[in-house]
Amino acid sequence: MAITIKSEREISLMREAGKILADVHNKLAEIIAPGITTLDIDRKGEELIRKAGCVPSFLNYEGYPASICVSVNDEVVHGIPTDSRKIEEGDIVSLDAGVIYEGYHSDAARTHGVGKISKEAEQLIAVTKQSFFEGIKMAVPGNHLHDISAAIQKYAESYGFSIVRDLVGHGIGTKLHEEPQIPNFKPVGRGPKLRPGMTLAVEPMVNAGDWKIWILEDDWTVVTRDGSNSAHYENTILITEGEPEILSLNETDISV
Numbered sequence: 041m042a043i044t045i046k047s048e049r050e051i052s053l054m055r056e057a058g059k060i061l062a063d064v065h066n067k068l069a070e071i072i073a074p075g076i077t078t079l080d081i082d083r084k085g086e087e088l089i090r091k092a093g094c095v096p097s098f099l100n101y102e103g104y105p106a107s108i109c110v111s112v113n114d115e116v117v118h119g120i121p122t123d124s125r126k127i128e129e130g131d132i133v134s135l136d137a138g139v140i141y142e143g144y145h146s147d148a149a150r151t152h153g154v155g156k157i158s159k160e161a162e163q164l165i166a167v168t169k170q171s172f173f174e175g176i177k178m179a180v181p182g183n184h185l186h187d188i189s190a191a192i193q194k195y196a197e198s199y200g201f202s203i204v205r206d207l208v209g210h211g212i213g214t215k216l217h218e219e220p221q222i223p224n225f226k227p228v229g230r231g232p233k234l235r236p237g238m239t240l241a242v243e244p245m246v247n248a249g250d251w252k253i254w255i256l257e258d259d260w261t262v263v264t265r266d267g268s269n270s271a272h273y274e275n276t277i278l279i280t281e282g283e284p285e286i287l288s289l290n291e292t293d294i295s296v
């Protein structure tokens with residue numbers, strides 16, 4: 041399947057999906073505190089998603105057992121919430137969530153520091169987030185997809201951090217994962233030309249140490265091989281005639 045160009049009607053639905061998802065993230069940011077479990081976060085997230093009239097897109101996706109991916113410290117992405125994992129002061133917690141509204145998906149992730157965190161962890165979170173914004177500066181028609189990838193990589197690596205290579209961003213729409221794949225590092229070639237109406241989930245995953253990862257025995261949780269911290273920041277964006285529109289971010293977003 042080629043990269044889909046969304047109609048005005050589809051874009052409206054994806055806007056609504058994105059707004060709801062941004063709000064879910066803002067509300068989850070408020071409950072992150074020492075003592076709550078990763079399962080508490082998942083339960084709250086699922087409740088918020090369903091109350092807004094959406095379906096959690098991750099639940100049962102290829103067998104994934106929860107609505108919110110909760111990945112703590114050296115966990116990169118796809119952490120599985122449990123009632124035995126308590127959030128502690130000093131942790132960094134990545135939350136990844138997806139919603140389906142009237143058949144259309146939105147996908148977004150944020151990383152939160154809990155209480156006082158190390159200087160390095162603080163910088164990792166900030167650089168990961170900013171690498172997304174550096175990347176999407178390139179997300180204008182006429183540019184190529186890998187201009188986004190290269191800008192993310194350049195920014196994150198300039199701080200001595202590394203880009204996870206085994207996982208990438210993706211097109212999004214009636215499916216969670218559509219074409220194209222969106223690496224956060226510069227691959228060979230320029231990639232497809234960006235056109236108005238493309239909707240993309242851009243999601244840098246950045247490690248404080250080496251880029252190499254393992255997958256745990258649960259077949260989901262991705263961790264850094266060297267045990268270093270990892271952060272994740274993601275939004276669903278729309279390519280327009282001019283600047284990209286960030287669909288999964290509210291103007292009053294407190295978690296950005």
Ligand code: MF3
Nearest residue numbers: 097098101104109118136147
């Ligand atoms: N945002 C992630 C992605 O785009 C999470 C989906 S994996 C799931 O791949 F299994 F948790 F759904």
Ligand code: CO
Nearest residue numbers: 147241243274
């Ligand atoms: Co995604």
